[in-house]
Amino acid sequence: MIFAVKPNDEPTTKPTAFLQLSSVTKSYTAEEPPVLQAVTLGIQQGESLAVTGPSGSGKSTLLNLMGALDHPTSGAVLLDGRDLSNMNDDELARFRNREIGFVFQMHHLLPQCTVLENVLIPTLVAAHGKAAHGKGSAEYEARARQLLERVGMTHRLSHRPGALSGGECQRVAVVRALINEPRLLLADEPTGSLDQGSAENLAQLVVELNEEQGVALVVVTHSTELAERMSRQLRLSSGKLQELAT
């Protein structure tokens, strides 16, 4: 499939965006050119967005900046108008815990915990997020079970990651990302380590959850199939972000 590239068609910042990247530049060394150059992007509630681009183009870096796992060299990442760089470590941790859900290429489930326990891991620190959503542990568990049922993992609740397939692990990872009802789900090559069938299932699941849960979704991927499922598609090339026609 050929996407129409709108030249100089930088994604515009819309006033309703809850997360904004404003002229974000990221360099790792002074000698080398920046990985990201003056990237500006806004993410609205519930929208889905795919970021594609060649390896080393800065896709994961962009995702890390959105998820407050990294700091921009210049520019700002704003949450509801508040610059993340002005937040201290505790506030950033709270931000990651309450506002963001991460899905990595590798599922990064804790091998020592069961499926249900893995999903509940983010709730362990929800207390510092003002008892996220005012939920008690029983309510969290109920939500976890409900989500796991939704992704078809009810029969695997007490299994450890070692006993699951790659696709199952990623599904659990998605549920873990959603347990605290984040506003933004960041997925870094979520299907990258899966076979085609599992990848398709997971892509479908993510899209459905995006719609069902009303969570904004940003997916970094090489997969055009997955990218096409998103409402917006962006391409990173030489550190610059361009919106593709969909």
Place this chain on the structure above:
Amino acid sequence: MNHYRLSLNSMRFYWRTQAGITLGIVVSTAVLVGALAVGDSVRYSLRQMALARVGRIQFAMAPSGRYFRSKLAENLQGKLGIAVAPILMLRGSATGDAGTARANNVQVIGVDDRFWALSPSASAIRRDNLPLVAVNQRLSTQLALATGDGMLIRLERPSLLPRDSSMATTTNASTALRLDVSAVLNDKQFGRFGLQSSQVPPYSVFVPISLLQRELGMEGKANTLLIGGGEQERISAAQLDRALQTAWKLEDANLQIHALPRTETLELRTDRVFFDPPVAAAALQAAPGATGILTYFVNELRHGEHATPYSLVAAMGEPVVPANLMDDEIIINAWLADDLKASSGDLLDVTFYVDASMRRLEERVASFRVRSVLPMQGDALDLDLMPDFPGISGAVNCRDWDPGIPVDLNRIRPKDEVYWEAYRGTPKAFINLQAGQKLWENRFGNLTAVRYPGKSATQSDAVASRLMSSLAPGQLGMSFRPVRDEALRAGEQSLDFGQLFLGLSFFLILSALLLTNLLFVFGMERRQAEVGTLLAVGFRPRDVRRLFLLEGAALACVGGVVGAWVGLAYTRLMIYLLNSFWRSAVAEASLSYHASAATVIAGGCASVAIGLLSLWITLRKQAMAAPRQLLTRSLASASLVDHTAGHRRARWIAAACGLLAVAVPAFTGQSSGHETAGAFFGAGLLLLVSFLSICDSLLSPTGGAVDSLRVRNNVARLTIGAMAWRNASRRRGRSLATVGLLSCASFLLISVGANRRDPGHDARKRSAGTGGFALIGQSTLPIYEDLNSPGAIEALGLDTDTLQGVSVVPGRIHEGEDASCLNLNRAQVPRLIGIAPALLGDRGSFTFVKTLKPEKRLSPWALLDADGPTNTVPTIGDQSTVVWGLGKSVGDSIRYTDERGNAFQLQIVGIIANSILQGNLLISEDRFSTCFPSESGHRLFLIDTPKQATSTVSHEFSHALEDFGVEITPAARRLSEFSAVENAYLNIFQALGGLGLLLGSVGIGICVMRNVLDRRGELALLRAVGFRTSTICRLIMLEHLSLLALGVISGTLASLIAIYPSLRTSGAEVPYVLLSLTMLAVLLNGCLWTWGATTISVREPMMDALQSE
């Protein structure tokens, strides 16, 4: 789901790693608890020994050279209602019937029922089963004595007049007793009884007090009072002193008062001939009209050609001597006037002896003008003016005289015999008291009698009562010592074996902690992604740390509890070793196992806390990494990125420490031996830091080593060696830890091992610990003669030919506690030695470590004679004695009490290097005699002999002076006995250090395994691209062996610098073979682990490794 559940899951899942961490904590806890419990055991054992030694005794009064009524005990008991036992305790030597074995310094104790009632188990010895003569187990073993065997005891015959006095006689100074042993006493039966703190029981013979009194002619006398009482009957020393003040009588102060009907006066005399100064002062105040008298034995009274030999002259007041008699005037009796053909106005020379040191007499002459001649009647004819001079007063005629001073009996004329027969020792001349005291005052006193007006018994009692109430028993040294408290304190303040073992186990504990940390770090590294995930899902770094710390705490607690139990077993092992192989370290004491709950809990908690702290430090570092790095596992590669700053810093540190290492010894080149040793040790340490910094720099990925390997002559050259080195630099921390551990271990083992000394080496040098003396002797009974004088040598029956070229430095001993390393107890009252400082100073004997500044060009020994503040006596001690035994330093003071109960300060003016004098404090002989006038004669002998004659001289002294209980020991052997303790500590350190090294090597092995496992994908790749297994093995071996070699070489080089002065010092006994073998074992051990890890890794199927990567 909660934090605890998560931690529990983690512990279950990673159980192998967690077990390793727990094991590390178990080992460190066990060693820590074990070390502390060894301290408990030593303290407990010393306490048990102390309690066995003092039994139920609370206080003791043992005045030096004084004898009082046994009945004083009954008087005191009546007043206090508490058990009081009188004993007669003397020093002697003993031989068994066979005569082959001998024991010197034996306590011969005259006791009765009251003594046995104070034994630890008072009921153990029943009255009807009371042994007649008993020996303790130590003496029984020494002399191979059993019940029924005979033994010969030689002991000093008590003399109230100190035998150092020129008036005292030294003939028959000792007596022998033949006794049959009727019992051998164990500790419970009071066999350990003694008043000095030591873990080694004295040799003791217990004899019925009545028998001993009879044999010594001391009927009804005792010289020690023991006060009993349990915990409920506590009494204070002040109460005792008050009770003694009201209970004692004239006799207890060796005084007697009797009426002189002819002159209608009362006369106070002392059995000691001269009144002690406090007694004299009190006696002169005891009643109005008291007058003092000093009667002296003079060698000659001469007027021109006429001389009268050996007469008594009295210095006194009225009525014989008028108040206006001038100091240079003399009154003579008619007999003398006639003998000398002298009359009023004539000049008269009086020749007499005064005491110089070492019983050397100095003859002096004083001239007087005759004031008047008294008729042989009335006040002048006073037979009572003659004191009870031993060897004179009891003689029937002059030819029977046997005084302490040399008397030429040939000079005694028939008319002198006639005078003696008629008038006995009636003084022939009189001078005023002040003049007499100026001439004849000596350290024993300046009055021989005090007279009071009166004659009735009532008046006599009144004088006695006033005298005894104004005189405090303490002034005569009759004061009570809290021996029980002292004994317990000596044990409590003893060398803390807990701390000592902690020090000796330091490396072992460190290794265990390093191992724990290493495993924890590896565990953390395995779980990097987990940490990253937790951080990504909103955990704060401190949440993650808390989570892992929770795991660590659980492991540490389990390790702490298990370790504490293992520690108790470890303690038992240590106690067993201290009672067997390491016996020298505890000076032959027999230790019992004891561990208090507090120690175990404290040790366990401390270990858990240390473990947790080290885990927390590790965690801080680990959880500091960014989640992005943790999730992408890019930490390892991050270490390869940029360390330019660290690399530069390492180079600077290396250069600075290297320069300092050169500069420090250069600046202290002229300093004393000990400062030089310290400087070189410091230089060694600096060099070690420098080497480690160089290693750090070399291991830096941007460091010169890697770059230089990579590019040479602008041509890229990658060899197996270069690859190995580059691999080593990938995990710089691990590599540096390996090098550091090995270098520190090598440094410690070599530098500590090199401290081993052979005291026999260069023992004849005067700067050595022997002082250049070949032999050191100690006698049980004092020797009053100067062993350097031909006359004394002949008198003592020594062979003059054998003693050609032999010189002796004698010393006086005031018994106290041994403050050497051979006494585990902290000496409360250290033994004092009085020595002539010039004799040691002129020889340049011993080496001073530290002194107060001596006067210019004077030997530091002269400091002993230096004037100082009042009530201060300068003292010099051996380094071990002062620093370790007493916990003091130069300039510090120790409170001491002289024999008259006066407190004074012993100020430490110098410290000599470890020597044969260890355990004692040395003061000048003159000051010794002032403080302890009753301590007569010499008992310590430092003997210098011609090299070839040492054994002959030793045999001669031992044989000829056998009756004095002389024990001659080669000085080098004495020094070896002290060194044995130090060497035993070194053995323990090396054994525990070796264990630590073994544990450390396990850590190294784990490092190797980890390195290899981390890279198994790479290694598989190398195989995939055609590397042979042997090449890969070589690569891994090269990498790790280079680290091993670096560690061992840098540690060895640094330690060689540190021990350089020791290597050059005489007597250094560096165990080259042992150290070389240890280092070789370290290397081989490292090789073994590397080889094992390599072999395992290359066995793994190539494809599995590639896929897992």
